[in-house]
Amino acid sequence: MKKLRINKTTKNDMITYAMVILAYIVVQVLVSTGHVSSLIQGLLVPFCTYVIVAIALNLTVGILGELSLGHAGFMCVGAFSSAVFSLACKDAMPGGLRFFLAILIGAAAAALVGFLVGIPVLRLRGDYLAIVTLAFGEIIKNIINALYLGVDSNGVHFSMKDALSLNMEEDGLMLIKGAQGVTGTPNDSNFTIGVVLILITLIIVLNFIHSRTGRAVMSIRDNRIAAESIGINVTKYKLIAFTLSASLAGVAGVLYAHNLSTLNALPKNFGYNMSILILVFVVLGGIGNMRGSIIAAVLLTLLPEVLRGLSDYRMLIYAIVLIAMMIFNWSPNAIFFRKRLKQRITAGKQPKKEEA
Amino acid sequence: MSFVAHLINGISLGSVYALIALGYTMVYGIAKMLNFAHGDVIMIGGYVVFVTVSGMGLNPLAAIIISMAACTILGVVIERVAYRPLRGASPLAVLITAIGVSYLLQNVALLVFGSDTKAFTNVVPFPNLELFDGQLVIKSVTIVTVIVNVIIMVGLTLFVKKTKIGRAMTAVSEDKGAAQLMGINVNGTIAITFAIGSSLAAIAGVLLCSAYPALTPYTGSMPGIKAFVAAVFGGIGSIPGAFIGGILLGVIENLSKAYISSQLSDAIVFSILIIVLLVKPTGLLGKKVQEKV
Numbered sequence: 001m002k003k004l005r006i007n008k009t010t011k012n013d014m015i016t017y018a019m020v021i022l023a024y025i026v027v028q029v030l031v032s033t034g035h036v037s038s039l040i041q042g043l044l045v046p047f048c049t050y051v052i053v054a055i056a057l058n059l060t061v062g063i064l065g066e067l068s069l070g071h072a073g074f075m076c077v078g079a080f081s082s083a084v085f086s087l088a089c090k091d092a093m094p095g096g097l098r099f100f101l102a103i104l105i106g107a108a109a110a111a112l113v114g115f116l117v118g119i120p121v122l123r124l125r126g127d128y129l130a131i132v133t134l135a136f137g138e139i140i141k142n143i144i145n146a147l148y149l150g151v152d153s154n155g156v157h158f159s160m161k162d163a164l165s166l167n168m169e170e171d172g173l174m175l176i177k178g179a180q181g182v183t184g185t186p187n188d189s190n191f192t193i194g195v196v197l198i199l200i201t202l203i204i205v206l207n208f209i210h211s212r213t214g215r216a217v218m219s220i221r222d223n224r225i226a227a228e229s230i231g232i233n234v235t236k237y238k239l240i241a242f243t244l245s246a247s248l249a250g251v252a253g254v255l256y257a258h259n260l261s262t263l264n265a266l267p268k269n270f271g272y273n274m275s276i277l278i279l280v281f282v283v284l285g286g287i288g289n290m291r292g293s294i295i296a297a298v299l300l301t302l303l304p305e306v307l308r309g310l311s312d313y314r315m316l317i318y319a320i321v322l323i324a325m326m327i328f329n330w331s332p333n334a335i336f337f338r339k340r341l342k343q344r345i346t347a348g349k350q351p352k353k354e355e356a
Numbered sequence: 357m358s359f360v361a362h363l364i365n366g367i368s369l370g371s372v373y374a375l376i377a378l379g380y381t382m383v384y385g386i387a388k389m390l391n392f393a394h395g396d397v398i399m400i401g402g403y404v405v406f407v408t409v410s411g412m413g414l415n416p417l418a419a420i421i422i423s424m425a426a427c428t429i430l431g432v433v434i435e436r437v438a439y440r441p442l443r444g445a446s447p448l449a450v451l452i453t454a455i456g457v458s459y460l461l462q463n464v465a466l467l468v469f470g471s472d473t474k475a476f477t478n479v480v481p482f483p484n485l486e487l488f489d490g491q492l493v494i495k496s497v498t499i500v501t502v503i504v505n506v507i508i509m510v511g512l513t514l515f516v517k518k519t520k521i522g523r524a525m526t527a528v529s530e531d532k533g534a535a536q537l538m539g540i541n542v543n544g545t546i547a548i549t550f551a552i553g554s555s556l557a558a559i560a561g562v563l564l565c566s567a568y569p570a571l572t573p574y575t576g577s578m579p580g581i582k583a584f585v586a587a588v589f590g591g592i593g594s595i596p597g598a599f600i601g602g603i604l605l606g607v608i609e610n611l612s613k614a615y616i617s618s619q620l621s622d623a624i625v626f627s628i629l630i631i632v633l634l635v636k637p638t639g640l641l642g643k644k645v646q647e648k649v
Contacts (some may be wrong), residue, residue: 331445
């Protein structure tokens with residue numbers, strides 16, 4: 001029989017997909033046999049949300065090599081655009097179709113914002129890029145908090161001041177109520193849809209990384225000037241990766257919005273802190289390693305719930321983990337130390353081989 | 357008259373930003389890293405003064421000195437533990453570590469002092485200045501902050517230009533390797549920079565909390581980010597640039613709060629950052645550095 005040859009990257013990707021599917025089966029079995037507490041059941045959709053947004057951010061940080069502190073902002077765009085759509089079409093179409101369209105709309109809206117933000121932002125590098133993405137994230141959150149949107153028989157009304165200045169007819173429906181956000185979004189998302197979305201996200205991202213475009217993006221990460229000199233259009237490839245990453249974050253936002261009946265743009269869920277939390281997932285899972293991001297996102301969401309007593313120290317532990325991971329992985333001394341250690345271990349083994 | 361009042365409020369806010377931005381610009385100019393934790397050092401400085409004045413009943417001046425000492429030690433320790441091991445690593449790694457430090461300080465403060473807002477007592481013992489029969493009130497904190505700003509600005513400029521350590525700093529900022537070959541202790545110089553930046557943060561913390569007397573673990577983070585915007589606005593690495601940028605940013609923020617929308621003022625401030633970076637990335641007073649291959 002001819003031996004089936006699978007190259008290393010394909011094998012690696014298959015392991016990642018299999019891991020997600022296996023996790024899904026295990027969880028479903030546990031749920032149906034009643035081994036999962038209602039607390040954890042309530043966390044299943046947020047798990048999927050965090051996993052997707054962690055993969056999205058890892059695309060920017062690990063593959064594009066730039067730090068974005070505004071991914072919560074893209075999530076916010078995806079969440080609000082899709083929630084408004086679902087609320088407006090609540091009775092117009094069946095749930096499945098509506099949610100499918102909501103995902104497309106959320107992804108498209110976040111991609112559009114990501115593209116518009118990316119044009120100015122990606123001209124910058126390093127620290128400036130990080131701080132500008134942070135600024136954009138805050139701007140998006142601020143604008144949504146000040147936005148009023150309603151629809152009635154005369155069409156769509158919007159205002160940046162208050163609900164009264166919308167001048168709505170009596171039959172009108174308020175969609176976004178400023179700081180009070182969107183209320184009454186249909187609860188369309190569930191764990192199965194979440195896992196399917198994770199798989200789709202993974203297929204998109206992993207194939208992107210191995211594609212010609214993905215390799216161009218990574219060459220820019222490794223050496224921009226060298227990449228430019230062999231004719232790679234830096235701005236174009238950076239923009240492609242950033243837009244893709246933003247739109248995936250938008251999908252996570254859609255999932256998030258349809259799991260809650262009330263959606264607010266609070267600093268807690270779409271602010272700077274959320275962006276940092278996602279960054280912790282990415283760093284802990286390994287920058288550039290998608291499978292690591294998935295595991296880290298699930299573990300770091302699960303652990304504080306299981307260890308309730310530690311919940312006060314949760315953020316503190318995250319911060320320490322973040323610093324320790326960075327120093328261990330990136331410090332020139334630590335890298336040297338690890339090399340030495342490895343050499344010593346392999347050197348210790350070799351004489352034994354000779355004896356045998 | 358209300359315009360003038362808004363303008364003065366803006367200068368009041370801006371002078372605090374300017375003070376924070378001076379610390380940012382020092383560290384960024386010399387260590388070439390964005391010290392995200394600077395805003396949180398300010399918060400720690402505020403808490404030290406709060407504890408020593410309200411808790412132990414110390415004289416405010418003594419409290420400020422204690423706070424400066426505490427922040428200086430904190431700054432040097434942060435540099436030694438978190439940033440020095442990463443010297444020579446990729447800028448992304450350093451930036452993420454700095455974010456981690458910022459997060460760490462916030463959460464330590466949250467555990468130690470709790471999340472409730474502490475009412476900070478104004479430590480500036482002068483009466484407010486009233487003009488035009490009380491129609492226009494200039495807070496004494498504002499005047500003190502502006503004066504402190506000017507003193508620090510002149511002092512820092514002289515320090516960097518005239519003293520041996522200051523010139524060592526300039527050398528390190530130009531070229532670390534060459535500076536080391538000339539016998540400059542690069543690590544020591546950067547540590548001193550952090551010490552100075554952090555002691556400035558303590559002063560900024562005291563004045564920030566005197567002007568806006570609500571102290572929480574998150575007090576420093578937003579002003580810290582806005583002060584960075586101010587430093588970029590004025591030209592990062594430039595000491596007078598930080599002052600001008602800070603004042604302008606404070607004025608813009610206050611005027612947009614008063615005349616456009618209070619909810620969108622942050623968005624306007626951040627849009628300025630984006631516009632400045634696109635139109636003139638070196639800021640108002642910054643100098644252009646050509647990238648070498």
